[in-house]
Amino acid sequence: xxxxxxxxxxxxxxxxxxxxxxxxxxxxxxxxxxxxxxxxxxxxxxxxxxxxxxxxxxxxxxxxxxxxxxxxxxxxxxxxxxxxxxxxxxxxxxxxxxxxxxxxxxxxxxxxxxxxxxxxxxxxxxxxxxxxxxxxxxxxxxxxxxxxxxxxxxxxxxxxxxxxxxxxxxxxxxxxxxxxxxxxxxxxxxxxxxxxxxxxxxxxxxxxxxxxxxxxxxxxxxxxxxxxxxxxxxxxxxxxxxxxxxxxxxxxxxxxxxxxxxxxxxxxxxxxxxxxxxxxxxxxxxxxxxxxxxxxxxxxxxxxxxxxxxxxxxxxxxxxxxxxxxxxxxxxxxxxxxxxxxxxxxxxxxxxxxxxxxxxxxxxxxxxxxxxxxxxxxxxxxxxxxxxxxxxxxxxxxxxxxxxxxxxxxxxxxxxxxxxxxxxxxxxxxxxxxxxxxxxxxxxxxxxxxxxxxxxxxxxxxxxxxxxxxxxxxxxxxxxxxxxxxxxxxxxxxxxxxxxxxxxxxxxxxxxxxxxxxxxxxxxxxxxxxxxxxxxxxxxxxxxxxxxxxxxxxxxxxxxxxxxxxxxxxxxxxxxxxxxxxxxxxxxxxxxxxxxxxxxxxxxxxxxxxxxxxxxxxxxxxxxx
Amino acid sequence: xxxxxxxxxxxxxxxxxxxxxxxxxxxxxxxxxxxxxxxxxxxxxxxxxxxxxxxxxxxxxxxxxxxxxxxxxxxxxxxxxxxxxxxxxxxxxxxxxxxxxxxxxxxxxxxxxxxxxxxxxxxxxxxxxxxxxxxxxxxxxxxxxxxxxxxxxxxxxxxxxxxxxxxxxxxxxxxxxxxxxxxxxxxxxxxxxxxxxxxxxxxxxxxxxxxxxxxxxxxxxxxxxxxxxxxxxxxxxxxxxxxxxxxxxxxxxxxxxxxxxxxxxxxxxxxxxxxxxxxxxxxxxxxxxxxxxxxxxxxxxxxxxxxxxxxxxxxxxxxxxxxxxxxxxxxxxxxxxxxxxxxxxxxxxxxxxxxxxxxxxxxxxxxxxxx
Numbered sequence: 004x005x006x007x008x009x010x011x012x013x014x015x016x017x018x019x020x021x022x023x024x025x026x027x028x029x030x031x032x033x034x035x036x037x038x039x040x041x042x043x044x045x046x047x048x049x050x051x052x053x054x055x056x057x058x059x060x061x062x063x064x065x066x067x068x069x070x071x072x073x074x075x076x077x078x079x080x081x082x083x084x085x086x087x088x089x090x091x092x093x094x095x096x097x098x099x100x101x102x103x104x105x106x107x108x109x110x111x112x113x114x115x116x117x118x119x120x121x122x123x124x125x126x127x128x129x130x131x132x133x134x135x136x137x138x139x140x141x142x143x144x145x146x147x148x149x150x151x152x153x154x155x156x157x158x159x160x161x162x163x164x165x166x167x168x169x170x171x172x173x174x175x176x177x178x179x180x181x182x183x184x185x186x187x188x189x190x191x192x193x194x195x196x197x198x199x200x201x202x203x204x205x206x207x208x209x210x211x212x213x214x215x216x217x218x219x220x221x222x223x224x225x226x227x228x229x230x231x232x233x234x235x236x237x238x239x240x241x242x243x244x245x246x247x248x249x250x251x252x253x254x255x256x257x258x259x260x261x262x263x264x265x266x267x268x269x270x271x272x273x274x275x276x277x278x279x280x281x282x283x284x285x286x287x288x289x290x291x292x293x294x295x296x297x298x299x300x301x302x303x304x305x306x307x308x309x310x311x312x313x314x315x316x317x318x319x320x321x322x323x324x325x326x327x328x329x330x331x332x333x334x335x336x337x338x339x340x341x342x343x344x345x346x347x348x349x350x351x352x353x354x355x356x357x358x359x360x361x362x363x364x365x366x367x368x369x370x371x372x373x374x375x376x377x378x379x380x381x382x383x384x385x386x387x388x389x390x391x392x393x394x395x396x397x398x399x400x401x402x403x404x405x406x407x408x409x410x411x412x413x414x415x416x417x418x419x420x421x422x423x424x425x426x427x428x429x430x431x432x433x434x435x436x437x438x439x440x441x442x443x444x445x446x447x448x449x450x451x452x453x454x455x456x457x458x459x460x461x462x463x464x465x466x467x468x469x470x471x472x473x474x475x476x477x478x479x480x481x482x483x484x485x486x487x488x489x490x491x492x493x494x495x496x497x498x499x500x501x502x503x504x505x506x507x508x509x510x511x512x513x514x515x516x517x518x519x520x521x522x523x524x525x526x527x528x529x530x531x532x533x534x535x536x537x538x539x540x541x542x543x544x545x546x547x548x549x550x551x552x553x554x555x556x557x558x559x560x561x562x563x564x565x566x567x568x569x570x571x572x573x574x575x576x577x578x579x580x581x582x583x584x585x586x587x588x589x590x591x592x593x594x595x596x597x598x599x600x601x602x603x604x605x606x607x608x609x610x611x612x613x614x615x616x617x618x619x620x621x622x623x624x625x626x627x628x
Numbered sequence: 629x630x631x632x633x634x635x636x637x638x639x640x641x642x643x644x645x646x647x648x649x650x651x652x653x654x655x656x657x658x659x660x661x662x663x664x665x666x667x668x669x670x671x672x673x674x675x676x677x678x679x680x681x682x683x684x685x686x687x688x689x690x691x692x693x694x695x696x697x698x699x700x701x702x703x704x705x706x707x708x709x710x711x712x713x714x715x716x717x718x719x720x721x722x723x724x725x726x727x728x729x730x731x732x733x734x735x736x737x738x739x740x741x742x743x744x745x746x747x748x749x750x751x752x753x754x755x756x757x758x759x760x761x762x763x764x765x766x767x768x769x770x771x772x773x774x775x776x777x778x779x780x781x782x783x784x785x786x787x788x789x790x791x792x793x794x795x796x797x798x799x800x801x802x803x804x805x806x807x808x809x810x811x812x813x814x815x816x817x818x819x820x821x822x823x824x825x826x827x828x829x830x831x832x833x834x835x836x837x838x839x840x841x842x843x844x845x846x847x848x849x850x851x852x853x854x855x856x857x858x859x860x861x862x863x864x865x866x867x868x869x870x871x872x873x874x875x876x877x878x879x880x881x882x883x884x885x886x887x888x889x890x891x892x893x894x895x896x897x898x899x900x901x902x903x904x905x906x907x908x909x910x911x912x913x914x915x916x917x918x919x920x921x922x923x924x925x926x927x928x929x930x931x932x933x934x935x936x937x938x939x940x941x942x943x944x945x946x947x948x949x950x951x952x953x954x955x956x957x958x959x960x961x962x963x964x965x966x967x968x969x970x971x972x973x974x975x976x977x978x979x980x981x982x983x984x985x986x987x988x989x990x991x992x993x994x995x996x997x998x999x
Binding site: 154451 | 700753849
């Protein structure tokens with residue numbers, strides 16, 4: 004497919020060189036790349052935290068870490084992996100791929116998009132800096148009250164209350180952006196039911212975030228007020244209720260699980276058809292089961308509280324809704340297997356990770372069903388069995404899917420193919436290491452090992468499987484080094500990818516790799532689900548795909564834009580506003596230290612004002628200069 | 629209602645065990661005496677009810693697992709693209725009948741599992757009936773307080789002990805639980821599922837230890853993260869015959885003697901001057917007058933010498949360990965005594981009082997003598 008650069012139509016000359024061009028960019032693709040790089044870097048931080056944890060637990064009565072250090076590390080491991088790795092890698096794909104998949108030239112609010120990225124980045128940096136500035140959050144990523152409001156002498160849980168709050172604002176901003184983009188900026192003919200499944204699942208997660216984040220937002224403010232202003236929301240001695248926090252947290256926290264895994268399910272739903280050379284089996288069922296999971300996800304939160312004493316009626320109700328959610332999840336898995344069925348499978352790296360996703364997610368899904376069995380859950384709750392379960396869902400599931408996405412889409416981002424041999428090494432090492440790490444944790448939990456314990460005594464039979472898990476964790480680390488090496492070498496040494504290296508199905512493969520700043524020289528008119536495939540293949544009388552003769556595409560194949568293409572101009576105000584907001588937040592963290600905190604708040608508010616007013620007064624597209 | 633647990637439960641269990649060929653080996657390995665804290669090794673009626681349910685679900689889940697993964701693996705090998713095959717596959721978009729079938733089958737399986745789940749749930753959550761041993765449990769950072777409200781000493785004070793729970797076998801004990809500070813969770817896996825101890829609330833758990841388990845000591849520990857020493861908030865449950873339990877209760881309701889000479893006597897002076905700021909003891913003076921010394925902010929020490937562990941099961945209760953503990957408690961487990969606030973009753977650990985060797989020796993003699 005010939006690519007013509009129509010920069011002369013753009014109305015300005017995009018400055019694409021130097022750090023300044025990245026700081027001021029509002030291009031969804033560059034923001035996507037920044038999310039991806041950030042997620043990769045923070046995965047090293049979160050991974051290092053995990054390796055320290057596993058080293059401490061390699062044998063009984065570990066002495067590598069103090070209890071205090073361990074508590075900070077496991078808390079930050081959870082926060083880092085959820086908010087700084089999995090969510091931003093999802094945001095990276097959503098930013099980069101949604102406009103390309105629906106035939107848009109950018110997202111609906113490009114500067115808001117940049118703001119969301121910078122707010123995310125500065126918030127995570129603030130949270131991570133806590134290791135050196137006052138101590139990190141040490142009340143678990145769930146931040147249960149009233150432990151989180153107990154010790155106010157340290158600022159640690161203030162970092163949590165403010166940091167997660169700011170990350171939530173960033174997520175709401177980008178979710179609103181994706182919803183507006185998907186609803187209003189689809190190419191002609193791209194009806195909702197012709198949208199790629201990844202875009203669909205991203206739409207669902209955007210709604211989940213917008214509806215669930217305000218709930219934890221309220222909870223976090225109450226925590227911050229309890230800690231700093233003497234309120235008593237969670238204080239039992241004043242008729243407050245510690246369980247209130249658990250409800251607020253899990254009304255966010257359970258949908259959040261689907262926020263982490265649904266985009267990954269979307270990616271797998273793109274990859275399996277491409278490399279099976281068949282359409283996705285039951286597209287509408289896969290889409291609607293994703294929506295059903297999103298809805299039901301709001302009705303299961305109390306299954307995280309089956310030991311809290313809610314009473315048998317509430318426990319029975321939430322047990323049944325939790326069982327129910329297995330049905331749409333099963334539908335997805337069966338449809339994926341049916342997609343493979345009868346296909347011609349190419350088992351390259353994206354496919355291996357996608358199949359690995361299914362295989363591991365089945366385990367995580369089944370162990371999830373055992374949590375719905377309330378009496379059994381009272382044995383499993385807060386043990387390593389649960390740790391095993393959610394790592395099978397979030398690593399074997401979500402992370403495998405996102406890695407599959409990297410191997411699948413990075414050629415579009417860079418124009419170069421990742422190395423297939425290194426990719427296979429990465430897959431098999433990670434598959435082995437992952438199962439060696441987290442498989443034994445099921446056994447440990449059932450054998451009575453609680454989670455969040457910095458050491459365990461001899462004589463309880465925990466030694467062997469903990470040792471295996473530690474070995475496994477280092478194999479995962481090795482596999483990630485192979486992955487990072489593969490990614491780093493690709494822009495220089497990768498083989499050229501071309502526009503459509505996989506003979507794929509969706510319209511992001513119709514434009515150049517990497518795409519020009521305006522994405523498509525000519526935006527395609529969409530007539531089918533899997534539009535690109537239908538421009539390349541028809542079916543014979545047996546129903547088998549046959550290549551269409553060259554030039555066979557229904558007209559008009561592309562829309563005409565006689566007025567030229569108008570892209571938004573770069574702006575540094577979003578970054579300024581985000582920096583001001585995080586400085587303001589950091590001031591709140593240090594509120595208790597008086598002048599330091601108040602000073603930072605004043606400065607932060609000033610910077611925020613500068614950013615917001617500069618942003619408001621700036622035209623979105625400046626004239627050519 | 630007394631359930632015919634031993635017969636019905638046992639038969640179903642052996643049947644399902646036979647079916648569970650794949651996880652069977654794993655489970656059998658788990659049911660050895662080397663795993664004293666295992667939930668797969670039930671030693672009470674309640675734990676066995678949970679275990680029966682778990683085995684049922686495990687068998688079903690294993691069957692589903694094998695079928696789904698087999699289909700996946702089969703598809704990978706069967707439909708892998710072969711070099712000599714250039715034909716494209718048939719473009720199949722879906723099949724509504726199949727979708728309905730694989731929506732309904734899981735729903736039916738889950739409905740079938742829901743029935744015993746709810747039965748067991750309501751059964752376990754029903755109040756204990758009949759001749760019940762009542763225990764009030766209070767969680768503290770990082771130790772357990774056990775009070776038997778129906779077992780009183782001569783002055784009418786209930787039996788109070790710490791970190792070591794004694795229960796008679798064959799009778800149902802009902803634990804009424806709350807927390808003095810943050811949320812904890814009572815968990816002794818072989819005796820049943822866990823239950824949180826929530827400040828400002830009361831939660832309940834029933835335990836009916838198996839009659840043939842008398843003489844066993846079963847470890848358990850806190851299962852809800854409660855900060856620094858969460859990992860070291862452990863306990864030990866002693867299962868006793870009814871007569872042994874009665875004898876234990878009788879000795880525990882006796883006051884401790886105030887020693888009159890030797891090391892222990894000097895130790896008692898240190899106790900009243902230092903330890904009594906947090907610890908309590910019921911003591912009998914030379915004339916037989918019984919009084920309570922100290923504050924109930926930390927474990928009751930009246931019968932400290934009769935316990936087999938110290939520091940919430942972080943070490944065996946020997947004179948040497950006790951001396952080390954008094955010398956520097958934070959050596960044994962992480963605590964934060966610098967944050968103690970007597971005004972609000974927030975106690976986060978025992979400080980190092982910098983006692984001299986003589987004072988420590990006196991305290992060891994005193995406390996180890998308080999059987």
